[in-house]
Amino acid sequence: NAGVTQTPKFRVLKTGQSMTLLCAQDMNHEYMYWYRQDPGMGLRLIHYSVGEGTTAKGEVPDGYNVSRLKKQNFLLGLESAAPSQTSVYFCASNFRGGGADNEQFFGPGTRLTVL
């Protein structure tokens, strides 16, 4: 199993450009998440999904859109990139349910720079 994979690993954008980050998981997880990580601020939740076809806003959703058309994929879109969106983006997935199934599995991250 590959676990959680992210594409691309690195990207440089100019202000105003758009891009889509792809997250894929092969663990048949119901829940998926997008976080951004900035120095001194930990990981902050952007959007999440509790199942195919559903999405919800997290703590810092402005400037981002997401889609979950297939259970295994979760896409994060930036329609008009801004320098404030320079960050490392992590995708995570979670089986669903309480008990022992709360662990979130993280991908390797995408480092995005917006000039």
Next chain:
Amino acid sequence: GENVEQHPSTLSVQEGDSAVIKCTYSDSASNYFPWYKQELGKGPQLIIDIRSNVGEKKDQRIAVTLNKTAKHFSLHITETQPEDSAVYFCAASRPGGGNKLTFGTGTQLKVEL
């Protein structure tokens, strides 16, 4: 919403010493408290977690303690080794709502030889 504070932001210990990282949370409904380790250039990985019905949990050299009354929980690493050097994050989650985690700001642990 939930707010998680983590201290210290950096911690340097000698190999073999113990390290302690502390977190506080604000939402009394939170009932799940994981700790993640992030090595350079990688995604965070769960190392230990604890639920609100348990006061302490141990796994070899690492342990987590939880004080629900004071709303704080701590990570203890004993007999530290150079491979323990990493960034550690605490987090908290409440029931329902997609198992969302609120993370602390991280602690950079450096284990010196």
